[in-house]
Amino acid sequence: MKKWYMLTLIGRDKSGIVAKVTQTLYQHNCNLGEASMLRLGGNFTIMLMVETSRSSEELYTFIFPFAKKNNFQLHVDPIEGRLHRHKESEVHISVHGADRAGIVAQVTTSLMKAGLNILNLRSDVAGTEDAPIYIMTFSGQAEKGVEALESAVSELLKDNIEIQLQTEDTLFG
Amino acid sequence: MILDIILYPDERLKQNSLPVESFDDEFQTFIDDLEETRLAGPGAVGIAAIQVGRAQRVAIVDVSNMRKPVENHGHLILVNPEITAWDDYEIGREGCLSVPDFTGNVIRATTITLKSQDRYGEYHEYKMTGFEARAVQHEIDHLDGKLFLDRVVSRSTDLFKRKNYKK
Numbered sequence: 658m659k660k661w662y663m664l665t666l667i668g669r670d671k672s673g674i675v676a677k678v679t680q681t682l683y684q685h686n687c688n689l690g691e692a693s694m695l696r697l698g699g700n701f702t703i704m705l706m707v708e709t710s711r712s713s714e715e716l717y718t719f720i721f722p723f724a725k726k727n728n729f730q731l732h733v734d735p736i737e738g739r740l741h742r743h744k745e746s747e748v749h750i751s752v753h754g755a756d757r758a759g760i761v762a763q764v765t766t767s768l769m770k771a772g773l774n775i776l777n778l779r780s781d782v783a784g785t786e787d788a789p790i791y792i793m794t795f796s797g798q799a800e801k802g803v804e805a806l807e808s809a810v811s812e813l814l815k816d817n818i819e820i821q822l823q824t825e826d827t828l829f830g
Numbered sequence: 831m832i833l834d835i836i837l838y839p840d841e842r843l844k845q846n847s848l849p850v851e852s853f854d855d856e857f858q859t860f861i862d863d864l865e866e867t868r869l870a871g872p873g874a875v876g877i878a879a880i881q882v883g884r885a886q887r888v889a890i891v892d893v894s895n896m897r898k899p900v901e902n903h904g905h906l907i908l909v910n911p912e913i914t915a916w917d918d919y920e921i922g923r924e925g926c927l928s929v930p931d932f933t934g935n936v937i938r939a940t941t942i943t944l945k946s947q948d949r950y951g952e953y954h955e956y957k958m959t960g961f962e963a964r965a966v967q968h969e970i971d972h973l974d975g976k977l978f979l980d981r982v983v984s985r986s987t988d989l990f991k992r993k994n995y996k997k
Contacts, residue, residue, distance in 0.1 A: 741931045826898065826961060827923045827933050830876030830891075830968040 659710045661690065661738025664720065666703045668729035670696060675703065677723060682707060685719045690740055695779075706738055745827060746776050746796035748806055752820045756782055756789035764793070764813060764820065771809035772801025796825075833867045833882035838929045838977060847878075847885045847973040850909050853951045861907055861949050865890055871927050876965045878972030881928050887911065889969035893962045900961040911946035911970055913939075922964055924978045934982035938964045 666678065675694060682689065682705075690706030709716055717733045724731040750773075752764050761780060769775075778795035799806050803824055810822045836842055850857065860879075868877035868890055875896075879888040892905040916939035925933040942963045944956045958966060968978060 743931050743933075745933060824898070825923055826896070826900075827925050828876075828961065828964055828968060829872065829874045829925045829927065830878075830965055830972075 659688075659708050661736050662707045662709070662713055662716055663732075663734045663736045663738075664703075664705045664707050664716065665732040665734075666705075666720070666724065666729050667700055668724075668727060670699060670701045671727065674701060674727075678703070678705070678720060681719055681723060685709070685711070685716075687711075687716070687719075690738060706736070706740075708738070744776055744798065745825070747799050747825050748773070748803060749794070749796045749823045749825060750810075750820065751792070751794045752818060753790065753792045754817075754819045756784070756791045760791060760818070761793060763816075764818065765795075767809050767813060768806060771805040772799055773806055773809075774798045774800050831863045831866065832870045833863050835867065835871070835881055835927050836883050838926075838979065840928075842883055842885070843880060843928055843972070843977060844975045845880070845885055846975050847880050847887045849887050850947070853909075853949065858949065860884065861888065861890075864888070865907075868892075874927050875961075876969045877927065878969045880972050880975075887973045889966075889973065891962065891965045891969055893965055896961065901959055902962045903956055903958065906946075906956075907949045908944075908966070908969070909947040909949060909951070911944060911966070911973075913942050913967070913970060914945055915943035917941040921983065922961075924964070924968060926968075926978055929977065929979060932979075934978065935984045936968075936978050936981045937983055938967045942966065 679689065686709065688708040690708060692703070692705040694701060694703045707716065713733045713735055717731065720731055750768070754760070765775065775795050775797040778793070780791065780793040782789050782791050784790035806822060810820055813820050864877055864879060864882060867882055868874050875893045876889060876891040879886045887910045889908045889911065890906065891908060893900055893902045894904050918940035919937050920940050921935050921937050923933055924936045940963065941957070941959045944958055944966055945953065947953055971977065
């Protein structure tokens with residue numbers, strides 16, 4: 658029986674990684690599900706949903722030679738994987754400003770209390786080393802209604818946090 | 831009668847639909863069926879004939895029942911529609927009855943001028959903006975064999991409308 662695994666690969670950025678890994682998986686009759694690759698602080702991070710009838714140990718050994726050669730960290734974890742289960746975000750939020758400790762925690766905690774279930778989040782530190790700025794964008798579902806999130810946003814604005822909230826109108830046609 | 835929706839990657843979704851020439855009884859029945867099919871789907875504001883396998887330049891658009899009301903011209907049956915002017919552009923999120931379980935951000939003209947016949951062949955001209963203009967562009971794309979997938983610029987966390995909250 659085929660099972661889903663999450664394959665995670667982390668290392669120094671280098672061209673051709675995705676092609677190499679996916680080619681190897683293909684040669685071992687693995688199916689790919691959803692995947693994301695992000696470059697975080699000069700490291701690439703790949704998370705791949707992989708479906709195979711082989712065990713997690715076997716899957717690990719398929720990729721291990723490549724990971725070892727390039728000094729990448731490799732993890733293979735069994736997951737309760739399902740495709741065709743995308744959730745639609747209802748709100749999109751962006752936050753930015755001078756970098757300061759605790760800002761991500763403050764914003765996400767206050768919005769979580771107002772019913773936000775985050776589906777996607779991306780946070781970056783930009784600017785210069787002397788004057789770093791952060792930029793965070795995320796989206797999710799408003800489980801206590803959009804109004805609850807709007808009032809949480811107003812509270813954060815009073816704290817001098819630059820935050821914008823936008824509701825989503827997805828067009829289906 | 832509810833018709834079957836064709837799903838991507840069905841090749842028929844890529845063909846150019848042909849102009850409507852006859853506004854006979856059979857055509858009127860088809861329009862009623864197309865509308866019934868649109869309403870049976872999950873909150874679709876539009877549908878094009880090719881989505882049920884009929885390669886004719888017919889689409890229905892109705893954005894008059896949005897949760898957050900938007901500018902609109904009511905319930906529109908568009909036959910041989912043609913956009914004659916475009917102005918400005920914006921990004922917005924779209925999904926499609928023919929592409930289940932996926933949405934993405936697409937750039938569309940903000941304002942359009944639309945010339946179209948109605949179900950009886952009468953000519954009309956509309957000036958449309960925002961969500962309604964987006965819906966019409968999405969449907970006319972279907973008539974030209976295009977899907978929103980051909981136009982997706984990004985997927986998820988982007989913020990696209992600049993709505994500033996006052997402190």
